[in-house]
Amino acid sequence: MAGMTTRELLEKLYNQDYEKLKGKKLRMTRVRVPGKEVCLAHVINPSQSCIYQNLGLHIxxxxxxxxxxxxxxxxxxxxxxxxxxxxxxxxxxxxxEIGFMDRFSGSLILTGGLTEVQTAVEEVVKFFREVLGFKTCAVHKS
Structure with a gap:
């Protein structure tokens, strides 16, 4: 399906129904089927006040x-x-410390000293890869 236009993709998906749907408003629902994955692991140091404020970590x-x-x-x-x-x-x-945790989006933000945060992020990624069998990404640092 790579390289297909939206129209070609819709034609393929809806096949015979496409002619009846032309010119009508379509309601597209995006469904995500999550796998077992750690898709972002990043350490920022040192953080600046604007980052803390925009993430709401100062609240x-x-x-x-x-x-x-x-x-x-x-x-x-x-x-x-x-x-x-x-x-x-x-x-x-x-x-x-847990700066933010959201079980509805899978986001976790940790705060602390650089060495401590780096260790925590690395241990989390390692646990998910080695113990739980998750596909994991590399830990990045900026």
Missing amino acids: GVHEGEDHTGEAIGMIRFTPWEAVVVAADIAVKSANV
Whole structure:
């Protein structure tokens, strides 16, 4: 299907029904069937205040705390619920804090010192690859 135009793809998908559908509004639903995958693993250091603010990581900190300059680890999973296991592995493998965790999108953001965040991200990716049999990406650092 590579190289096909949208029209050619629709013709192939709808075959005989395509003629009846021409000129009408179509409602397309995008369905994602998640596999077992760690599709993003990235460590940012040092973070700048604009990154913390745009990610909302400055919200909810205790008065007097300032996490600007700490590293940020970002990991993305499918299936999305795997993020709960990843958060558990991360906090048990290094002294990091959960900046954000979303079991509905599979996103996990960790904060802390560079070495700690790097260790946590690497341990999470290693666990998912070696123990759970997930397809994993390389851990990147900027």
